[in-house]
Amino acid sequence: MPDATGLELLAADLGDAATDTVYFRNRATLEIDPTRVREVLAALRGRGYSFLASLHGVDYFPEEPRLGVHYELLDMARVDRITVKLRLETASPEVDSVTPEWPTADHQEREVYDMFGVVFNGHPDLRRILMPEDYEGHPQRRDFPVGGEPVIFTRDERKWLEEPSEPV
Amino acid sequence: MEVKREPVRPVDADRLRVRELNAHQLLRGSELEGPNRPAHLEGEELERYVEERVLTTTLDSAVAWARSNAFFPLAFGLACCAMEQFHTAGPRMDIGRFGFEAFRASPRQADLIILAGRVSIKMAPIIRRLYDQMLEPKWAISMGACCSSMGVFNNYALVPADKFMPIDVHVPGCPPRPEALMHGILKLRDLVQDNPGPGWRGRYDAAGTEEQP
Numbered sequence: 376m377p378d379a380t381g382l383e384l385l386a387a388d389l390g391d392a393a394t395d396t397v398y399f400r401n402r403a404t405l406e407i408d409p410t411r412v413r414e415v416l417a418a419l420r421g422r423g424y425s426f427l428a429s430l431h432g433v434d435y436f437p438e439e440p441r442l443g444v445h446y447e448l449l450d451m452a453r454v455d456r457i458t459v460k461l462r463l464e465t466a467s468p469e470v471d472s473v474t475p476e477w478p479t480a481d482h483q484e485r486e487v488y489d490m491f492g493v494v495f496n497g498h499p500d501l502r503r504i505l506m507p508e509d510y511e512g513h514p515q516r517r518d519f520p521v522g523g524e525p526v527i528f529t530r531d532e533r534k535w536l537e538e539p540s541e542p543v
Numbered sequence: 544m545e546v547k548r549e550p551v552r553p554v555d556a557d558r559l560r561v562r563e564l565n566a567h568q569l570l571r572g573s574e575l576e577g578p579n580r581p582a583h584l585e586g587e588e589l590e591r592y593v594e595e596r597v598l599t600t601t602l603d604s605a606v607a608w609a610r611s612n613a614f615f616p617l618a619f620g621l622a623c624c625a626m627e628q629f630h631t632a633g634p635r636m637d638i639g640r641f642g643f644e645a646f647r648a649s650p651r652q653a654d655l656i657i658l659a660g661r662v663s664i665k666m667a668p669i670i671r672r673l674y675d676q677m678l679e680p681k682w683a684i685s686m687g688a689c690c691s692s693m694g695v696f697n698n699y700a701l702v703p704a705d706k707f708m709p710i711d712v713h714v715p716g717c718p719p720r721p722e723a724l725m726h727g728i729l730k731l732r733d734l735v736q737d738n739p740g741p742g743w744r745g746r747y748d749a750a751g752t753e754e755q756p
Binding site for chain 1: 665700
């Protein structure tokens with residue numbers, strides 16, 4: 376069964392909180408205004424999507440607005456899924472936290488904050504979860520350097536001595 | 544090849560005993576009396592006689608030899624390399640043949656740490672603390688590509704072991720087979736037999752890096 380039949384009707388009910396609907400390979404996606412995420416998720420919960428299966432961050436580099444947060448909702452009675460997406464500017468990546476209503480979002484929002492630098496307003500304990508607390512930067516952003524430490528292998532030793540700035 | 548087992552003949556046994564006694568007497572500077580009195584040895588013959596029968600060594604070398612043949616590794620695994628490390632201690636590879644089978648659960652009792660796996664930035668201080676808790680003389684083996692050069696996980700999360708602690712032997716591989724780890728440990732045994740000095744700060748010119756209270 377395809378997901379979220381009646382997606383357009385759903386979006387119409389949400390009014391201008393929903394900016395777009397995408398239906399791709401039996402997957403329903405609702406794109407929303409980031410300032411109204413709590414309202415939208417509450418409305419979807421009222422329609423049976425009562426389980427937040429996942430919350431994750433995305434970096435759409437080089438598109439703007441660059442950062443995104445996805446909420447995967449599940450209606451366990453009808454086995455129906457819907458994805459809610461929102462986009463955020465890199466300059467001020469702030470969005471309301473949904474942790475008060477969906478406690479499962481707690482650690483996942485912390486991870487998105489850790490990896491992408493999205494700030495969730497109203498989160499009870501927003502700090503890094505995977506990286507050390509004194510770590511600088513948000514490593515899953517696409518403009519974060521891919522390589523970690525340059526390694527001096529014996530075979531490259533001479534090259535390093537001649538051009539130390541050149542990473543191997 | 545056919546192996547022949549022959550009982551030791553009494554004559555040979557006697558001869559062996561006589562030679563042993565002669566050597567004792569020689570070292571004491573006196574000589575045996577009676578029919579078993581050895582022929583008088585002088586010069587080159589005497590040199591050879593003593594060389595054949597006496598082993599001299601220094602206490603340091605003897606200690607280094609004993610130490611190098613009885614590492615107490617720390618029972619410590621970080622990732623997938625640890626599986627190979629277990630097998631090194633298992634019956635097939637049996638590291639106990641060399642005397643390294645006593646894996647210790649406490650760093651206070653261990654003198655060898657095998658970093659088996661990838662070291663994340665968050666894990667590094669903990670490993671460093673374990674290493675600092677080990678008593679001198681102590682050694683470290685970096686096992687596998689990840690903790691030597693970060694291997695396939697060369698990204699933001701990992702740090703090579705050389706950045707935060709001294710490593711004596713690097714074992715390459717992803718993961719290295721138990722034979723490779725065993726080879727690494729035997730290389731370390733050779734290193735220790737050469738008596739490189741008890742402290743790692745001495746070995747790696749790191750004097751002055753002691754943590755101040």
